[in-house]
Amino acid sequence: MRVPLSWLREYVDLPAGETGRDVAAKLVDAGLEVETVEQLGGGLKGPLVVGQVLTIEELEGFRKPIRFCTVDVGSANGTGEPQEIVCGARNFSVGDKVVVVLPGAVLPGDFAIAARETYGRTSHGMICSGDELGMGDDGTHGIIVLPHEHEVGTDAIKLLELVDEVLDIDITPDRGYCMSMRGVAREAATAYGLPLRDPALLDVPAPNSYGYAVKIDDPQGCDRFTARTVTGLDPEARSPIWLTRRLQKAGMRPISLAVDITNYVMLELGQPLHAYDRSRIDGAIGVRRAEQGEKFTTLDGVKRTLDAEDLVITDNSGPIGLAGVMGGANTEIADSVTDPETGAVTGTTEVVVEAAHFDSVSISRTARRLKLSSEASKRFERGVDPQAAAAAAQRTVDLLVLLAGGTAEAGVTELTAPGAPRTIAMSADHPDKVAGMEYGRETVVRRLQEVGCDVYGQDELVVTAPSWRPDLAEPNDLAEEVIRLEGYGNLPSTLPQVPSGRGLTARQQLHRRVGRALAGAGYVEALSYPFLGEGVFDQLQLPAHDASRQVVKLVNPISDEEPALRTTLLPGLLGALRRNDSRGSHDLALFETGSVFRAAAQPGVAVRLGVDRRPTDEEIATLNAALPAQPRYAAVVLAGAREQAGWWGKGRPADWADAVQSARSLAVEAGAELVVRQGQYGPWHPGRCAELLVTLDGVETVIGHAGELHPRVVKAMGLPARTSAMELDLDRLAAAGGEALQAPRISSFPVATQDVALIVDASVPASAVEDALHKGAGELLESLRLFDVFEGEQVGEGKKSLAYALRFRAADRTLTAEESTAARDAAVALAGERTGAVLRGA
Numbered sequence: 001m002r003v004p005l006s007w008l009r010e011y012v013d014l015p016a017g018e019t020g021r022d023v024a025a026k027l028v029d030a031g032l033e034v035e036t037v038e039q040l041g042g043g044l045k046g047p048l049v050v051g052q053v054l055t056i057e058e059l060e061g062f063r064k065p066i067r068f069c070t071v072d073v074g075s076a077n078g079t080g081e082p083q084e085i086v087c088g089a090r091n092f093s094v095g096d097k098v099v100v101v102l103p104g105a106v107l108p109g110d111f112a113i114a115a116r117e118t119y120g121r122t123s124h125g126m127i128c129s130g131d132e133l134g135m136g137d138d139g140t141h142g143i144i145v146l147p148h149e150h151e152v153g154t155d156a157i158k159l160l161e162l163v164d165e166v167l168d169i170d171i172t173p174d175r176g177y178c179m180s181m182r183g184v185a186r187e188a189a190t191a192y193g194l195p196l197r198d199p200a201l202l203d204v205p206a207p208n209s210y211g212y213a214v215k216i217d218d219p220q221g222c223d224r225f226t227a228r229t230v231t232g233l234d235p236e237a238r239s240p241i242w243l244t245r246r247l248q249k250a251g252m253r254p255i256s257l258a259v260d261i262t263n264y265v266m267l268e269l270g271q272p273l274h275a276y277d278r279s280r281i282d283g284a285i286g287v288r289r290a291e292q293g294e295k296f297t298t299l300d301g302v303k304r305t306l307d308a309e310d311l312v313i314t315d316n317s318g319p320i321g322l323a324g325v326m327g328g329a330n331t332e333i334a335d336s337v338t339d340p341e342t343g344a345v346t347g348t349t350e351v352v353v354e355a356a357h358f359d360s361v362s363i364s365r366t367a368r369r370l371k372l373s374s375e376a377s378k379r380f381e382r383g384v385d386p387q388a389a390a391a392a393a394q395r396t397v398d399l400l401v402l403l404a405g406g407t408a409e410a411g412v413t414e415l416t417a418p419g420a421p422r423t424i425a426m427s428a429d430h431p432d433k434v435a436g437m438e439y440g441r442e443t444v445v446r447r448l449q450e451v452g453c454d455v456y457g458q459d460e461l462v463v464t465a466p467s468w469r470p471d472l473a474e475p476n477d478l479a480e481e482v483i484r485l486e487g488y489g490n491l492p493s494t495l496p497q498v499p500s501g502r503g504l505t506a507r508q509q510l511h512r513r514v515g516r517a518l519a520g521a522g523y524v525e526a527l528s529y530p531f532l533g534e535g536v537f538d539q540l541q542l543p544a545h546d547a548s549r550q551v552v553k554l555v556n557p558i559s560d561e562e563p564a565l566r567t568t569l570l571p572g573l574l575g576a577l578r579r580n581d582s583r584g585s586h587d588l589a590l591f592e593t594g595s596v597f598r599a600a601a602q603p604g605v606a607v608r609l610g611v612d613r614r615p616t617d618e619e620i621a622t623l624n625a626a627l628p629a630q631p632r633y634a635a636v637v638l639a640g641a642r643e644q645a646g647w648w649g650k651g652r653p654a655d656w657a658d659a660v661q662s663a664r665s666l667a668v669e670a671g672a673e674l675v676v677r678q679g680q681y682g683p684w685h686p687g688r689c690a691e692l693l694v695t696l697d698g699v700e701t702v703i704g705h706a707g708e709l710h711p712r713v714v715k716a717m718g719l720p721a722r723t724s725a726m727e728l729d730l731d732r733l734a735a736a737g738g739e740a741l742q743a744p745r746i747s748s749f750p751v752a753t754q755d756v757a758l759i760v761d762a763s764v765p766a767s768a769v770e771d772a773l774h775k776g777a778g779e780l781l782e783s784l785r786l787f788d789v790f791e792g793e794q795v796g797e798g799k800k801s802l803a804y805a806l807r808f809r810a811a812d813r814t815l816t817a818e819e820s821t822a823a824r825d826a827a828v829a830l831a832g833e834r835t836g837a838v839l840r841g842a
Helices: 020-029 173-178 181-192 241-249 257-269 360-369 375-382 386-404 430-435 441-450 475-486 506-520 535-539 570-582 617-626 656-670 711-716 730-736 766-780 817-835
Strands: 002-004 033-040 048-059 066-072 083-087 097-101 116-118 121-123 164-170 214-216 222-231 274-277 285-289 295-297 303-305 311-315 318-322 351-358 407-416 423-427 454-456 460-464 588-595 632-639 641-643 675-678 684-696 699-709 724-729 752-761 781-790 799-808
Touching (some): 020 033, 020 164, 020 181, 083 121, 173 181, 181 257, 214 222, 214 407, 222 285, 241 257, 257 375, 257 386, 274 318, 285 351, 295 318, 311 360, 351 386, 360 375, 386 407, 423 475, 430 475, 441 454, 441 460, 506 588, 506 632, 506 656, 506 730, 535 711, 570 588, 570 632, 570 724, 632 656, 632 730, 656 675, 656 684, 656 730, 675 766, 684 724, 684 730, 699 711, 699 730, 724 730, 752 766, 752 817, 766 781, 766 799, 766 817, 799 817
Parallel strands (some): 214 285
Antiparallel strands (some): 002 164, 033 164, 048 066, 066 083, 116 121, 222 351, 222 407, 274 351, 295 303, 423 460, 454 460, 588 632, 632 724, 675 684, 699 724, 752 799, 781 799
């Protein structure tokens, strides 16, 4: 909501010296979110005056039409002589009043005006458009043509209200009443402790039997409908400058007088309105639900297919408006047309003004389903004051009579569904309990009255919420109003006392250790949205039967391109890597831990629970059973250099081994024994893919993969060459670990190191050799490390040499050379038995 400060001052007598930033600070303290304060006319300097075009000479021989004009600017130029100006615009004629900026002036954007030679003539100034003055679009995309009543030489800066401040306020869903000048003025008046001149306090005639005929078939969808008729409108009447300028400052484009008036009143009072050309309405106006598949063309010229839930305004011919969203093209206010032969002007001369109150949920669903968000629907879905409809209709009628020369018919239609005001029972000290400080009954009552509530009672208050505050429904809502008006900054800061015996769960502790371990290894955490499009599975080269393709789809996704919940963390991480690489960060190591969503074979159906009681444990269990499985995963992606080059030596690029090592680090944090074997799966390069396994219930289970991505995946997703990745199921890894992470035991006895080099077939994975060495060495083996891999003529064709460092240590004694050698020989013997390994040089 854009709020011009000059307009706000009409309803609240703000202190004369208050700037837009001062007012914004007060409103922020009151709980509104003021995004910016825009300074209109900043740097603007005159002379900027009203001029009248005297002559126009068409200059020829140029690539675009150019006109040489003389303009009467009165005495503003100091001579009284006509001002000579070159202009390329075509939307003005001799005799028109225009806005002229003279040499010496400065326009917005620090654009200094001076006499200059152009197109073979000297131009002494400019004839201005709205964009050049920072006014915004007025619909003409050309020169500003003023009404003839403005005198030549008048200061156009004041006339066009070019200098102002505009507050841009982000209205939260619970503050729908602030999507109007009336609502913001109420907040400003309360913040400053000043009276409010409520623009809705108008004398409204009582409804009578000879108003325009209206029939409501769905009183739940439309509980109030006001109709007024104005005849005798001048089709040539144009919106005055003050009206168009207020619309422009509020972010709306002027269209025509009748439409501008309805938009103006909507901005002023918060009540959306619609004006129908009465000559194009066939019979009585009705309100009903649309028929399934019914067709309707809206004002934007789009033919739309309606749903049975949509609320429509009708006449005998069918729908003439989409209730609370947009009017129909078949009853649109007609633009004035001048007959070139007779000079007669035709256009809309009779209008029916609609001011209604519609169900917010219905309007919200229609606007979202049709992807047709309008200024009206934004207000209705947040809640519009139902009591403002009659006043808004009266205000519209008054302006049509005043500005368009119309006559208000005596008939007044107002249909209202029965209803009672909302009352809330609350103890007087309830805000004290919520805030943790003492306000007292007097303060509570005063603050609630300031927001428009009627309050009765002493210790137990009965509060009647105002019609414009549908968000006030329970005691906590009232307590929030008291607290925000008294100032959030005045609340005491008190840290809660943590009950003894509580802390993080084992699962939470593991997730924190995992994050710290990866961050310590040089990875940066990247958080991505849990949504994806199914096309990414083809980019990752997952087979058609892969379980990751079984997704849970959202009924109302944020983006139609990503309608499903993720089954893998890789798309989001790889997208983050791609974006960072495209912006010049080429050495990347990213990680993420988060939930993935696995669709059940038979999707559960969640039952709708009542709100009159707490659900039972069985009902909660039923709801949980309907949810998809949500295991927590961990993933890393790497590209570029893993170690930087420098004076200390050469760096090295990230590769598949780094991805595998990240999985080993997570296994250490979980206290689990991770088995790494050569594997092949989806996005990974078949020759550089490791399969990650743990033992669960005595069975080795694959929990993830690591390695270098396949070149086709890299190309399809636009990734850097040789990108590597790792992903594993963190919950299964935790299940394979111990109950508690055991601290390492430090032995005071010396270590015995034995190195062995084993020759095996090139096809034998190193993990198989390591596994055999581990089991063969026995309990004395402390660690095992592969430190060299060699292939060449010395070891034979189709063979490779694997060199391992074995560290032996006993917890209670110093090992003898014979004991460590015996353990080594046992390890080598088992490796030879299982993998065919032989000692190099033997």
